[in-house]
Structures are given as C-alpha cells and as structure tokens.
Amino acid sequence: xxxxxxxxxxxxxxxxxxxxxxxxxxxxxxxxxxxxxxxxxxxxxxxxxxxxxxxxxxxxxxxxxxxxxxxxxxxxxxxxxxxxxxxxxxxxxxxxxxxxxxxxxxxxxxxxxxxxxxxxxxxxxxxxxxxxxxxxxxxxxxxxxxxxxxxxxxxxxxxxxxxxxxxxxxxxxxxxxxxxxxxxxxxxxxxxxxxxxxxxxxxxxxxxxxxxxxxxxxxxxxxxxxxxxxxxxxxxxxxxxxxxxxxxxxxxxxxxxxxxxxxxxxxxxxxxxxxxxxxxxxxxxxxxxxxxxxxxxxxxxxxxxxxxxxxxxxxxxxxxxxxxxxxxxxxxxxxxxxxxxxxxxxxxxxxxxxxxxxxxxxxxxxxxxxxxxxxxxxxxxxxxxxxxxxxxxxxxxxxxxxxxxxxxxxxxxxxxxxxxxxxxxxxxxxxxxxxxxxxxxxxxxxxxxxxxxxxxxxxxxxxxxxxxx
Numbered sequence: 325x326x327x328x329x330x331x332x333x334x335x336x337x338x339x340x341x342x343x344x345x346x347x348x349x350x351x352x353x354x355x356x357x358x359x360x361x362x363x364x365x366x367x368x369x370x371x372x373x374x375x376x377x378x379x380x381x382x383x384x385x386x387x388x389x390x391x392x393x394x395x396x397x398x399x400x401x402x403x404x405x406x407x408x409x410x411x412x413x414x415x416x417x418x419x420x421x422x423x424x425x426x427x428x429x430x431x432x433x434x435x436x437x438x439x440x441x442x443x444x445x446x447x448x449x450x451x452x453x454x455x456x457x458x459x460x461x462x463x464x465x466x467x468x469x470x471x472x473x474x475x476x477x478x479x480x481x482x483x484x485x486x487x488x489x490x491x492x493x494x495x496x497x498x499x500x501x502x503x504x505x506x507x508x509x510x511x512x513x514x515x516x517x518x519x520x521x522x523x524x525x526x527x528x529x530x531x532x533x534x535x536x537x538x539x540x541x542x543x544x545x546x547x548x549x550x551x552x553x554x555x556x557x558x559x560x561x562x563x564x565x566x567x568x569x570x571x572x573x574x575x576x577x578x579x580x581x582x583x584x585x586x587x588x589x590x591x592x593x594x595x596x597x598x599x600x601x602x603x604x605x606x607x608x609x610x611x612x613x614x615x616x617x618x619x620x621x622x623x624x625x626x627x628x629x630x631x632x633x634x635x636x637x638x639x640x641x642x643x644x645x646x647x648x649x650x651x652x653x654x655x656x657x658x659x660x661x662x663x664x665x666x667x668x669x670x671x672x673x674x675x676x677x678x679x680x681x682x683x684x685x686x687x688x689x690x691x692x693x694x695x696x697x698x699x700x701x702x703x704x705x706x707x708x709x710x711x712x713x714x715x716x717x718x719x720x721x722x723x724x725x726x727x728x729x730x731x732x733x734x735x736x737x738x739x740x741x742x743x744x745x746x747x748x749x750x751x752x753x754x755x756x757x758x759x760x761x762x763x764x765x766x767x768x769x770x771x772x773x774x775x776x777x778x779x780x781x782x783x784x785x786x787x788x789x790x791x792x793x
Contacts (some may be wrong), residue, residue: 326358326489328500330410330439334477335419336382338370342421346370347395348384351474352442353482354406358713360482364405365475367392376401382472393424406436410505414457414481416440420767435549437505441481448492456682462655472541511568518574522548527578528588530596533570538596540567547581557617563600580729580736583778586740590770610743610769611650615709621698623669626650634717634742634767642712653712658682661708664691666699715776718731718744719790724755725778726787737789741765743772 328400332353339345351365368386369392379385385745406423413419416438422481427434427637431444445455452463457480461468463488464534470476510518517560531554533541541561544550551574554564577676578584591599595602611630616639627649650669657684658665665671673680673692682688722741729735744765749755782788 325354325381326485327493329354329408330412331406332478332485333356333406333411333419333479334474334481335413335421335422336378336384336472336474337422338372338374338378340418342425344371344417345422346381346390346428347422348374348378350398351472351476351478352400352402353478354405354409355474355482355485363406363475363479365478366398369394371459382471396430397425399430399432401433403434406434409436410439411436412439412441412481414441414477414487430471433553439501439505441484441488442486443496443504445484447504448488448497458699463630470557511571513572514574518586519548519552521553522576523553523578524548524575526576526581526585527576528592529584530575530577530592531571531578531598531600532566532573532575533599534572536573538598539570540588540600541592541598543585545585547576547578551576553662561603561792567600580734581727581783583725583727583738583774584736584748587748587771590768590774591745594768609646610643611647612639612643613650613654613709613712613713614704619700623667624654624709627667632767634744634765634772637743638716641709643714644771644785645769657708659687661704662687662689663705663708664688665699666692667698668705668785714772718779722746722791724789724791726789728785739791740775743767743775745771745775 332355334351335347336349337345337347347368348370349367353363354361367389367705371394371446374386374389375386397742402423410418417440419438424434441674442455445452445460449455449463452459457477457652458471460466461480464484464486465482466483467475468480498526524546526543526545528541528543529547530541531553533539538760542554543548555568577588579588597693610632612627612632614636615624615625624641625635628647632640633722642650642653644653654668655665657663658668658670662682664680665682665688666673671680677693680688680692681756683690683692689696689701691698722739725740728736734750737749737751737759739749739755744767746765747758749758755758778786
C-alpha cells in the first residue's frame, strides 16, 4: 500500500443510496510511496435537504452546505486528485459508487483500482470479528480528531495503513492488497488475467457465456477501462450483475477511432442479438411520415421500412420504431400546434363538413370547418414537423471517411452512401476494390443517427473523400 501512489478517500452523504442520495463532503489524503503529499477537503452542496439523523451524525447541516460548491464545480479538481492512483476507502464500495454516479451525472467516466480497508483488515486480522472504523480505532489505540467528517476519517485510514505495515510487515500487506485489488474486479467465470490483454484503445467488446452465447456487445474509446467498469460491483444495474454471473469469455475488435466503434457496435448488435443489450434495434417496423405540402395538400402518409428511401430524405419526418409510435407522435404534434386531426388523416369525419374532436374542445384552429384554409393549415403542418425532418444526404454519391487511428497505426476508411454504411477498409487499394463491387446501400436508423452527429461536427483529423458516382 505504501509503495505506490495512493489516495485515502472518505465521503459524507445525505443517505446510503448512490443513485439517489448525494455527497455533502469529500476528503482526500494523497500519499506517494509512503510520503504524505497533500490533504484536501471540501463541503459539497447536494442539491437536496440533509436528513436530521444525518445532520446529527456528521454535524454537517443544511446551512453549512447552502453556499458550498456543487459537485459539478469541483469535478475537475477532484478528478485530477484521484485519477491514476489506487483508490482506498473504508467500505470502498460505498464511496466509489457515490463518486462514480456523481461523475456520471457530469458526463465524466471515472474508473480506478479500488482497495477496501474493511476487506484488508479482515485479511490481515482474521481473528477479529469487528472491522468497522470505531472498532479499528479502539483496537489500534488511534485517535480521530474529526470522526464522521470526511477529512478526519480519511486521515484515520492513512494512520491505519502505517500501523498495519508496522505490525504485519510490508510484504504481507502488499500480498494481501494484490489479492484484493485483483479479485475485486474479475468475475468468477473469467481467468485472473482476463483484462490484461484488452487494449486501451477504441473498439467493440463482446461478452460470451456458456456455449458461446453472446451476452452483450458494447463499445468504448478505451475498451479495457470500459470492460472493467462493468464489473466494478459498486453501482451497476441488474444487467451487469447478471453478466458477471454468466460471462465466460471476452472478445474484442479494435477500431481506429470512435466512429468505427459506433458503426461496428450497431452492426454486431443486429447480427448477434445479444441477450443483455437493451434494444436489438431491428428495422422491421421502422416508419416515417412522408409529407410535401405543395402536392395537392394531401395528408401525411406513413412510409414503412420496406419503402423508406434515403433519396427521399427531406420529405420524410421522424424515424419511428413502430407504426403506433409514429401515430402517437403526430397526434402530440397536432395537439401542441392546434392542427386538425381530420386533415392529418388521423380521424374520419363523423358527418359531412363536421368538426374534428379537437375542434369541439377548442384545440384545433378550425381548418376542418373552414376557419383556416387548407393551404394555411398545410404550411403550419410543415412548420410543426420541422424538428423531425430527416436530412437529405449532403453529398453527390458515395464518400469515404478517413478516420485516423488514436495509436498512430493505420487509419480506417468508412465507405458511406445516403446515410448507409457500406463497409470499412484500411488502405486505398482496398478502397478501390471495394468501390468496384458497388455494394447496395441498406438503410439503418442507428447508422443514420451516428452519421448525422458525426457529419455535423467531424472531429479533428477526420478526412472526407468524395468517390466517383
């Protein structure tokens, strides 16, 4: 413990549930190879009331945190203090879980090697039954100047580390730590070194269970870190707990960068139908509203997966995973903008020239009874649908996106046409051979969304190559 760069961490919180309760105080003691580097603590405004029982235990009151910084205001400094160091806490699952969730709320991924001093105490002193902090203070005749405050309790862990090293010897303590840190993250069905060969690089990872069944497909710009996060055991949802019980093997496919990982993940999820992916994202029920208000002022028509043509993008609105979802979306738009359900084709007239139901409850501006012309209504339909309009393909014909590799190795060339991913190659020669095959585009809604985001703001280093039509 004392022969590497470590942080002793303690938190005070509003309660015990990491996904609901929030942090009220953070304390960090940084030690490098047995030398104290720094002590740091801060109160944190949790954005919620601290229960009276917690106030009585910690002494941290609502007025004390009212003017304290929120977690998002300290996230950068705290991350800098924690990153790359062995994270040590008493009942570490609690503290690490709270920090993981707080960082996630700030869209920051935090991962660390974690050591729990409760588990270490049990391993070093198996003859004792109690290993809570008060019991350890009494057993080792140590004092805490600020019990139940973050920095005070973090200092206790640093004192315990020194005491244990003195009493048990550095080699024994080091051996115990090596066992605990290793076994904390590797599921029982995987070998001890299962994570060692996974590259810290962009790509897609695949979890396999018994009989090689595919359990889960995921992607990351750092596969090793992301895979290990699935099995941290501190804050994960039931899905990760099930995977940890079932997993027997991990495969991975490295990509040049994030775009390649996103495209490959989307493809493999559909091909392999993993058990634990939340959505298999099939396109069989995909549909969109087709609408051109200058064509005879007819109602929007529902285009289904079989006849969605990316060449018509610009006249298609919304990409929905089912007919029911598309109809419900159009109904909500009609209600929000005072449109007529009869003219939208969502309702039949109960009598000649009769009003729609929305008009009867004064939620339609009256196009159905002549108070608004069909042309005016059609113009408002176009405006109301505007946010759902699918974007036309912004190029003439195919393109290739050259994505440089993060590790300096060869780049990838992603061949694209009308929002479809035709394939990926790694050289100009392969690109020429591929384009000669004239692979037919197959539209996929997930690929459309990936490419739409990418082309809106291509990352630095990416190059778009226009190919012959």
